[in-house]
Amino acid sequence: MGTMTASAAQVKMSLEPRFLVVMGVSGTGKTTIATGLATRLGWHFQEGDALHPPANVEKMSTGQPLTDVDRAPWLALCHDWLRAQVEAGHGAVLTCSALKRAYREQLRANGLPIEFVHIDTSGTELAARLERREGHFMPASLLPSQLATLEVPGDDEPVIRVSGEKHPDVVLEELIRHFQTEG
Ligand SMILES: Nc1ncnc2c1ncn2[C@@H]1O[C@H](COP(=O)(O)OP(=O)(O)OP(=O)(O)O)[C@@H](O)[C@H]1O
Numbered sequence: 140m141g142t143m144t145a146s147a148a149q150v151k152m153s154l155e156p157r158f159l160v161v162m163g164v165s166g167t168g169k170t171t172i173a174t175g176l177a178t179r180l181g182w183h184f185q186e187g188d189a190l191h192p193p194a195n196v197e198k199m200s201t202g203q204p205l206t207d208v209d210r211a212p213w214l215a216l217c218h219d220w221l222r223a224q225v226e227a228g229h230g231a232v233l234t235c236s237a238l239k240r241a242y243r244e245q246l247r248a249n250g251l252p253i254e255f256v257h258i259d260t261s262g263t264e265l266a267a268r269l270e271r272r273e274g275h276f277m278p279a280s281l282l283p284s285q286l287a288t289l290e291v292p293g294d295d296e297p298v299i300r301v302s303g304e305k306h307p308d309v310v311l312e313e314l315i316r317h318f319q320t321e322g
């Protein structure tokens with residue numbers, strides 16, 4: 140335990156601030172990985188779902204997929220949060236599904252130095268997780284539309300790809316090692 144605390148402190152001291160959007164479809168592990176990173180690195184955290192207008196949450200809760208028009212004001216709030224973090228200059232992690240390239244471009248507008256962490260998980264694993272999960276507004280019935288809407292980030296986008304099927308601790312170790320290597 141003492142050793143873990145020491146190494147977490149070293150990581151906090153040695154890493155330059157980064158501005159991360161942990162993205163992917165519902166149930167892929169965005170909140171799990173983003174909170175893990177924010178805790179280990181001492182970076183600011185924002186749950187993107189908490190920025191959805193109530194009408195969006197109501198829509199998803201009743202099994203209706205969001206449209207581009209529904210997502211626009213939410214993406215604007217996500218962008219505003221990211222811009223404030225960049226201006227403040229401290230490391231930050233946001234969860235945001237960011238399913239389409241155009242949404243990611245909206246998040247990066249105004250030249251924000253955002254990086255995406257795309258968590259990729261198979262449809263069968265996602266379906267099992269969402270069936271098991273309780274106390275969340277997002278129904279498992281929306282998974283097919285999430286998967287159909289996802290435009291996997293291209294190599295021309297600033298993306299770090301991780302597997303959502305490894306243990307979260309393994310993914311966190313991989314990400315932190317990647318950040319250390321990149322300086
Ligand atoms: N790597 C993993 N292996 C197994 N289960 C996981 C893993 N990551 C997350 N889970 C579990 O899967 C469920 C979904 O995870 P989480 O809430 O982090 O995903 P999410 O992408 O934030 O979902 P949503 O966008 O729907 O809020 C949770 O019950 C979580 O405990």
Ligand SMILES: O=C(O)[C@H](O)[C@@H](O)[C@H](O)[C@H](O)CO
Pocket residue numbers: 163164165166188205210235236237238277285
């Ligand atoms: O763009 C969307 O359709 C939404 O952001 C969804 O992805 C959910 O908010 C999220 O995944 C919670 O389950």
